[in-house]
Amino acid sequence: MRLSAFWEAFRIAAASLRANKLRTGLTLIGVVVGVAAVIAVVTIIKGLDQTVASTFSSQGSTVFTVSKLPQIILSREDFIKANKRRDVTEGDAEAVARLCTACWRTGVAARSASVVKYGDQKSEDVPVRGVTPSMFDIEDIDIDAGRPWTASEDQAAHDVCVVGVDLLENIFGGQAPERAVGREVRIGGRPFEIVGVAERLGTIFGFSRDNFVLIPYPTYRKMYGTKASLFIHIQVETAAELEEAQDQVRAIMRTRRGKTIRDEEEGFALETQDVFLNLYGKATSNIYLVTIGVAAISLVVGGIVVMNIMLVSVTERTKEIGIRKAIGARQKYVLTQFLIEAVMLTAIGGLLGVISGFLLAYIISFLAGFPLLLSLWSAVLGVSVSSIVGIISGLWPAWKAARLDPIEALRAE
Amino acid sequence: MSNVILAAPPQTAALDHGDLLAHDAVPASLISMRDIWKTYQMGAEEVHALRGVEFDVHKGEYLAIIGPSGSGKSTLMNLIGCLDTPTRGRYWINGKLVSEMNDDELARIRNQEVGFVFQTFNLLARASALHNVELPLIYAGVGSAERHEKARQSLTAVDLADRMMHRPNELSGGQRQRVAIARALVNHPSILLADEPTGALDSATSHEIMNLFERLHAEGNTIIVVTHEPDIAARAHRIISIRDGHIERDERTK
Structure with a gap:
């Protein structure tokens, strides 16, 4: 094929698509949706990956927890079984702290939720955690303004608290952290003095991690009693000592629950952050699979639509094909002309898909508050795959056009 | 392609022109047809559209082919124009044996040797006059600068220098046919083959187009006009009459 003929084919294809704008647009929907879905999902998940990696690596793999219920329950059976367990108690925490030689720090946390009030301002359902002082180190909680409570305040169960920055916005009208320190708020109706404001943690998956109140564990026990199961943070x-520490803690806890080696049910949950990462990895790979499935279906449907439209186009332009053949267009040329038209059609679809996919990802990442990571390879892949769809679905119509008998074709209206 | 059915022609057809040289050597004339048969399969029946047609056309001739509808006139035109190949027989154009060619070789011959002028003009509706005229050059692989220049010259030769960027629907019937003639001539073909070139035109415009043909003939072009109108045929210097797939008469009129 000579370059001049190739360029002519290109020109004709563009002119034909331009002449039928509405039809071109409708034809493209399938391809656009397919490509946009892949691009949006790939982009969003890349952004999520970044968020997840930075969030979880800040705590690292040196921390694990012992609790009654696992952090993630995937079935009803597991939930029922876990609920039958004995609560994790202060006694368990003391035993772990005393007996586990591989453990460095041990902390206790208890969770509840209360309304927090300042004057006539209030915030409902604020997570309130009673924690031992070691939790500030274990969870790496930094104080932005003020101070953590002192050891004597802890022992004496003073009504003091450290709050997350969300509370500043919700009940102090967005005042600076320094101005909140020293004020008195009511937590569950009980007056507390704010001694410190924690540093901002940001959001994950669109949820804020700064909406919390920390109070000394003895104060918590005084307020809420000791009925609820505790969380032991170790x-x-x-990281090299993690396994040894987990083995020791497991042995201590099993002994305290009278479990033998043969008991499959341990009677407690021992977990690291990996639980989240594993679940996250599983979830995203499923999302990838589903997206690829959706994209494949819409690309196949899109390809069939393109083939159909190309057949219509060949029929409509039979006369034109006849004229071109009469004045010397060879089969290869006619074939190329229609193939170029089909590929141009789907490549435009691919490009629109890439753009709308990125736009969709941008909107979602903006709303959910995670970084947008545009990747060139996904754009290139989107356009290439849709071009291949064009070649496949254009081949038969183009071949039909190329094989037209010029005499018959010239007779067409 | 039509079904190719080999019907045995009468032996005499070949013997009458027992000119063995014509079969074995390349003829000197521009167009040379020898014992041309075209047979179509219509259901169970074989229809012979052409039954052993033979004639020669020399360079610079102005020839008309006439005949009533169904005479085989159109079939003959398609064969001369290399749009189709005969079921049997040999056809040379400019020394090339086209009766044995495949589709792509025929396309090449149509591009290089034949300039078509159709009754309904057959211009590309979306393209300018200039682009329509450039089309044969595109398929011939001519570069764009040279292509532009040649198309411009060709359009100027048919007095359309001021209409080059117009589309067919912005031109009158006569102008459209002149664009078609410019397109037919742009590649300097061996023959200009016109199929009822005035069939869609009023009489004044017909006259104008036929004058143009006369001028082109005078300039040395070989012209074959296929028509059923006697007064159009009368402009030619030689008339071949077709009836029932035979050449009924072949007479020089001027």
Whole structure:
């Protein structure tokens, strides 16, 4: 094929698509949807990956927890079974702290939720955690303004608290952290003095991580009693000791629950952050699979629509094909002309898909508050795959056009 | 392609022109047809559209082919124009044996040797006059600068220098046919083949187009006009009459 003939084919294809704008647009929908879905999902998940990696690596793999219920329950059976367990108590925490030689720091946390009030301002359902002082180190909680409570305040169960920055916005009208320190708020109706404001943690998956109140564990016990099951947080000094520490804690806890080696049910949950990462990895790979499935279906449907439209186009332009053949267009040329038209059609679809996919990802990442990571390879892949769809679905119509008998074709109206 | 059915022609057809040289050597004339048969399969029946047609056309001739509808006139035109190949027989154009060619080789011959002028003009509706005239050059692989220049010259030769960027629907019937003639001539073909070139035109415009043909003939072009109108045929210097797939008469009129 000579370049001049190739360029002519290109020109004709563009002119034909331009002449039928509405039809071109409708034809493209399938391809656009397919490509946009992939691009949006790939982009969003890349952004999520970044968020997840930075969030979880800040705590690292030196921390694990012991609790009654696992953090993630995937079935009803597991939930029922876990609920039958004995609560994790202060006694368990003391035993772990005393007996686990590989453990570096041990902390206790208890969870509840209360309304927090300042004057006539209030915030409902604020998570309130009673924590031991070691939790500030284990969870790496930094204080932005003020201070953590002192050891004596802890022992004496003073009504003091450290709050997350969301509370500043919700009940102090967005005042600076320094101005909140020293004020008195009511937590569940009980007056507390704010001694410190924690540093902002940001959001994950669109949820704020700064809406909380921390109070000394003895104060918590005084307020809420000791009925609820506790969370024991254990930190090891280096990741290398993690396994040894987990083994020791497991042995201590099993012994305290009278479990033998043969008992499959341990009677407690021992977990690291990996639980989240594993679940996240599983979830995203499922999302990828579903998206690829959706995209494949819409690309196949889109390809069939393109083939159909190309057949219509060949029929409509039979006369034109006849004229071109009469004045010397060879089969290869006619074939190329229609193939170019089909590929141009789907490549435009692919490009529109890439753009709308990125736009969709942008909107979602903006609303959910995670970074937008546009990747060139996904754009290139989107356009290439849709071009291949064009070649496949254009081949038969183009071949039909190329094989037209010029005499018959010239007779067409 | 039509079904190719080999019907045995009468032996005499070949013997009458027992000119063995014509079969074995390349003829000197521009167009040379020898024992041309075209047979179509219509259901169970074989229809012979052409039954052993033979004639020669020399360079610079102005020839008309006439005949009533169904005479085989159109079939003959398609064969001369290399749009189709005969069921049997040999056809040379400019020394090339086209009766044995495949589709792509025929396309090449149509591009290089034949300039078509159709009754309904057959211009590309979306393209300018200039682009329509450039089309044969595109398929011939001529570069764009040269292509532009040649198309411009060709349009100027048919007095359309001021209408080059117009589309067919912005031109009158006569102007459209002149664009078609410019397109037919742009590649300097061996023959200009016109199929009822005035069939869609009023009489004044017909006259104008026929004058143009006369001028082109005078300039040395070989012209074959296929028509059923006697007064159009009368302009030619030689008339071949077709009836029932035979050449009924072949007479020089001027």
